[in-house]
Amino acid sequence: MLRQFHKMHGLGNDFVILDARAEPLEITEGLARHIADRRDGVGCDQLILLEPSTLADLRMRIFNADGSEVQSCGNATRCVISLTGAATIETAGGLLEGATHGDEVEVTLIEPRFDWDAIPLAYPMPTNPMPMGWENLDRPQAINVGNPHLVFFVEDLDDIDIEGLGPGIETDPVFPERINVNVASIEGGAIRLRTFERGAGLTRACGTGACATAIAAIRARLVTSPVTVHMAGGSLAISWVPGQPVRMRGAATHVFKGMIDL
Structure with missing residues (x-):
């Protein structure tokens, strides 16, 4: 056919x-x-x-x-x-x-969701931050923007082996539907991001990952909206106000x- x-x-x-x-x-x-x-x-x-x-x-x-x-x-x-x-x-x-x-x-x-059962997680726990860690990545924010994401902020993005750590985090039993893993750094008021997507691996860009990371950064008062998210494949402009849906342009x-x- x-x-x-x-x-x-x-x-x-x-x-x-x-x-x-x-x-x-x-x-x-x-x-x-x-x-x-x-x-x-x-x-x-x-x-x-x-x-x-x-x-x-x-x-x-x-x-x-x-x-x-x-x-x-x-x-x-x-x-x-x-x-x-x-x-x-x-x-x-x-x-x-x-x-x-x-x-x-x-x-x-959609408007982002932050409750543990909306991510979803396997059992109740705080999601901002989660009291968990994997090697040199710990205390991420968990956010659902239509699909589930973890967001880690680090000082030096190039020091993180996301390809090595991603599979173990993605399939950790605490995430019954698996999880997308985002590692980001703040550079000059913008965000630099790498994403390990569940079921796809390391990608050159992830739209929902950029949205989740921008939301996490705005919540932590690391950046202001709108914010530019730079990824290996290019950049997206993300806008978000608490209590509202998130907008992405690129x-x-x-x-x-x-x-x-x-």
């Missing part, structure tokens, strides 16, 4: 997008892994499936490179808005809104389209 796909990326965080609004398509864990494979498939961090929605312009489902389905993806949301012109998107992590502004796309995510790039035999 041949289906058209679009290859897009948000600051190097790359996606294969399949449109199943007119013709339904079943995605299994194995099929998602195959499409995401960079040798045997198209290759991507996440596979994005577009479906009809009764709540929004469309429904977006997100599958990580390991085949697991997750709730939300900020960079993918910008790409889907750029590709389709959708103004509202239904996800498992909530209803998202967005619009294009020249070469950039701004997305409004690029979305179309690379190519093609056909894949499913």
Whole structure:
């Protein structure tokens, strides 16, 4: 079965997008892994499936490179808005809104959640900070912005082996749905960030990770809103006021389209 796909990326965080609004398509864990494979498939961090929605312009489902389905993806949301012109998107992590502004796309995510059972954690504990640590990373903030994130602030980002520490933190039993791991430093009033995504590993950029980290920094009074978050693939502008949803603005790039035999 041949289906058209679009290859897009948000600051190097790359996606294969399949449109199943007119013709339904079943995605299994194995099929998602195959499409995401960079040798045997198209290759991507996440596979994005577009479906009809009764709540929004469309429904977006997100599958990580390991085949697991997750709730939300900020960079993918910008790409889907750029590709389709959708103004509202239904996800498992909530209803998202967005619009294009020249070469950039701004997305409004859900209002962040901080309670232990909203992250979720396996048992009650404080989330700002969490009384836990992993080697030279400790006392993170835990935040859910449609998907779950930990945020660690460090003096020197280059001193942290996030690729080595990330897998153990991601799969720690305290996180029943696993966790995205963000390590950041404050530099000149902006944020420098590296993210180890659950199910995908170290990425060049993570939109929801940038949002969670900006929220954590604003709560800790390390920066003021709006704040620029710099990642390996580029930068995002994040705005947040306590009690409100978080807004993210940045690029979305179309690379190519093609056909894949499913």
